[in-house]
Amino acid sequence: MEILKIFRDEAERLLKSAGYPGKVEEAREEFGDFTFPCFPLAKERRKSPIDIAREIAENIEKSDYFENIESVAGYVNFRISPKKLAKITLNAVLEGRIFEFEKKEKVIVEHTSANPTGPLHVGRTRNSLIGDSMGRILRRYGHEVEIHYFVNDVGKQVAMLLWGVKNIRIEEDNEREDYRYVKYYQAAYKEAEKDPELEKKVQDIIWRYERGDPELRELAKKYVGGIMRGIIESLRRINIEFDEFVWESSLVDKAREILPLLRDYISEEDGAYYADLKKLGIEGKEKLYLYRSDGTTLYPLRDIAYHLYKAERAKKNIDVLGEDHKLHFEAIKRLLQIIKPDAELYALFYSFVKLPEGKMSTRQGRVVYLDDLVNEAMEKVREIIKDRGYGEEELERITQMVAVGAIRFHILNVQEEKPMTFRWENALSFEGESGPFIQYTYARASSILRKVSWSGEFDASQISHPQETRLLKLLAKYPDVIRDAATRLSPYLVAKYAYTLAAQFNQFYRDCPVIKAEKGVREFRFALVKAFKEVIKDLLNLLGIEAPEKM
RNA sequence: GGGCGCGUGGCCUAGCAUGGAUAGGGCGCUGGCCUUCUAAGUCAGUGAUCGCGGGUUCAAAUCCCGCCGCGCCCGCCA
Numbered sequence: 001m002e003i004l005k006i007f008r009d010e011a012e013r014l015l016k017s018a019g020y021p022g023k024v025e026e027a028r029e030e031f032g033d034f035t036f037p038c039f040p041l042a043k044e045r046r047k048s049p050i051d052i053a054r055e056i057a058e059n060i061e062k063s064d065y066f067e068n069i070e071s072v073a074g075y076v077n078f079r080i081s082p083k084k085l086a087k088i089t090l091n092a093v094l095e096g097r098i099f100e101f102e103k104k105e106k107v108i109v110e111h112t113s114a115n116p117t118g119p120l121h122v123g124r125t126r127n128s129l130i131g132d133s134m135g136r137i138l139r140r141y142g143h144e145v146e147i148h149y150f151v152n153d154v155g156k157q158v159a160m161l162l163w164g165v166k167n168i169r170i171e172e173d174n175e176r177e178d179y180r181y182v183k184y185y186q187a188a189y190k191e192a193e194k195d196p197e198l199e200k201k202v203q204d205i206i207w208r209y210e211r212g213d214p215e216l217r218e219l220a221k222k223y224v225g226g227i228m229r230g231i232i233e234s235l236r237r238i239n240i241e242f243d244e245f246v247w248e249s250s251l252v253d254k255a256r257e258i259l260p261l262l263r264d265y266i267s268e269e270d271g272a273y274y275a276d277l278k279k280l281g282i283e284g285k286e287k288l289y290l291y292r293s294d295g296t297t298l299y300p301l302r303d304i305a306y307h308l309y310k311a312e313r314a315k316k317n318i319d320v321l322g323e324d325h326k327l328h329f330e331a332i333k334r335l336l337q338i339i340k341p342d343a344e345l346y347a348l349f350y351s352f353v354k355l356p357e358g359k360m361s362t363r364q365g366r367v368v369y370l371d372d373l374v375n376e377a378m379e380k381v382r383e384i385i386k387d388r389g390y391g392e393e394e395l396e397r398i399t400q401m402v403a404v405g406a407i408r409f410h411i412l413n414v415q416e417e418k419p420m421t422f423r424w425e426n427a428l429s430f431e432g433e434s435g436p437f438i439q440y441t442y443a444r445a446s447s448i449l450r451k452v453s454w455s456g457e458f459d460a461s462q463i464s465h466p467q468e469t470r471l472l473k474l475l476a477k478y479p480d481v482i483r484d485a486a487t488r489l490s491p492y493l494v495a496k497y498a499y500t501l502a503a504q505f506n507q508f509y510r511d512c513p514v515i516k517a518e519k520g521v522r523e524f525r526f527a528l529v530k531a532f533k534e535v536i537k538d539l540l541n542l543l544g545i546e547a548p549e550k551m
Numbered sequence: 552g553g554g555c556g557c558g559u560g561g562c563c564u565a566g567c568a569u570g571g572a573u574a575g576g577g578c579g580c581u582g583g584c585c586u587u588c589u590a591a592g593u594c595a596g597u598g599a600u601c602g603c604g605g606g607u608u609c610a611a612a613u614c615c616c617g618c619c620g621c622g623c624c625c626g627c628c629a
Contacts, residue, residue: 028572037571039609049609073572115629155629272627284554285625292627299629323623326555351556351622359622384591402591413577414564417556419622426563426578430591433564433577440591448588488568496565499576506592515588529588551591 003476032077049074087460093531101142111320118182121367123360131320133491141486159205164188178230255305311343350416377403409435441502462524498539
């Protein structure tokens with residue numbers, strides 16, 4: 001239910017009946033809510049914009065949707081009636097209608113899909129958080145959403161890991177599996193630097209693994225499976241879960257089957273096959289190899305097989321991908337659509353999280369692991385709330401919520417394609433534009449409602465304070481924000497809005513006493529606080545952040 | 552070299568898709584506000600040639616062209 005559209009439509013209806021049909025725009029607050037710039041009309045009407053605006057304002061019909069319509073410097077400004085707004089908005093929120101969107105289609109969101117060669121680091125986590133939040137937003141928007149992780153157990157990286165497991169002896173301690181096994185991977189790469197022959201041995205592992213070599217499958221089950229368990233555990237700590245894990249090795253046969261379907265676009269070279277991207281209208285690369293001359297498949301082919309698998313299950317597919325995948329994605333999409341022309345495939349690209357000293361790399365051990373970030377954040381939160389008289393269990397619970405809130409918000413609050421540099425002091429900031437700020441605001445609202453008993457009745461005409469109106473106007477934007485985030489595939493829009501809304505509530509909180517307000521006003525404010533609480537809780541949920549009643 | 556993305560106060564960031572009225576926030580720094588619903592809050596001050604140069608327009612951070620800087624991609628890796 002889009003609330004502002006009701007007012008926008010009314011403004012445009014009034015303009016039309018005044019003889020000046022057109023679109024209104026959002027106005028800066030000091031001028032009103034909607035504005036109609038008259039400059040473009042000046043030429044055709046042979047009048048100055050100022051006169052046109054004045055004429056409209058003088059002749060326009062009155063409406064109880066607007067408390068004021070006036071002309072200022074060539075603009076016609078409309079100011080929404082607070083009473084009308086309060087009535088529509090509060091009812092929409094409190095009856096839950098504001099959260100309802102049209103039922104849409106099935107969507108698969110694939111995210112993270114990190115190589116299972118070691119623990120998850122913060123660089124990769126941006127992918128996970130964007131994907132997870134995107135999934136939540138699409139679900140809220142009415143889609144039936146399924147979240148996928150594509151487990152890359154076939155490629156060279158995993159072959160390196162397995163080579164390491166077989167050939168390098170490492171003292172294992174009691175660390176979690178992902179931390180234990182990554183050492184084989186790192187050691188194998190060190191070995192590869194010294195020994196150029198290793199490349200061949202790894203190719204042999206790839207070949208045998210693809211053909212289902214039992215010993216290698218067994219090893220992969222233990223080591224790749226173990227690392228995956230670690231990654232899943234790390235992600236679970238920050239509220240991320242998946243509906244389906246698709247193992248790449250399970251798609252090798254399917255990958256071989258689809259090769260002939262692409263035959264018109266494929267050429268052979270020494271027994272290897274590649275797609276001619278130029279012929280497909282894709283710039284940046286000529287030959288995309290799909291099949292090695294030794295008879296093993298290459299990642300692009302397996303990826304097409306996977307996308308075909310997904311396209312058969314859902315009309316719409318969204319991949320969350322690092323910026324390095326742009327060309328690959330274009331190619332995959334074209335090739336997929338040759339096989340299945342009605343497949344709808346979209347990508348949500350993001351830039352890497354770097355360290356001040358450069359790109360994160362598991363191979364080189366230059367990383368900040370997600371678990372370390374979570375641990376640090378928890379320690380810092382614990383330090384802040386340890387003397388607030390919470391019981392042990394509650395303290396741990398709040399600590400966890402706030403720490404995760406800080407991390408998730410920090411990463412989600414930036415436009416996805418903007419490069420990010422990880423800095424501890426920023427990631428662990430709990431003040432200002434941060435997750436804990438919003439959670440704290442939620443706790444304040446909860447605290448008010450906890451202290452009163454209220455029948456649920458209220459009178460919207462009791463609206464009296466500008467801060468009440470401001471808060472309502474922002475609440476009324478909720479449906480537009482969700483629609484934008486869902487259609488533009490941009491979770492950060494939700495993060496920005498959540499912060500703005502919380503900040504607005506804090507101003508209301510400062511200026512408008514609720515519990516001590518006189519009868520009538522008090523009930524109206526209860527309703528407003530309750531509405532804010534509902535909406536901000538939903539927004540936090542879309543960001544994967546829990547809303548603490550106390551903190 | 553070609554392609555894609557990013558460039559906004561000391562630092563981080565919104566606005567750019569759909570051009571409009573003094574470019575919003577946050578961090579930092581300075582100074583206020585707890586006898587009233589949680590001070591993880593709030594108020595005031597500080598600080599911006601919107602990378603550079605042209606063009607289009609009544610109007611450009613926003614659109615177009617050229618250039619510069621940074622990142623990413625251009626592999627029988629994934």
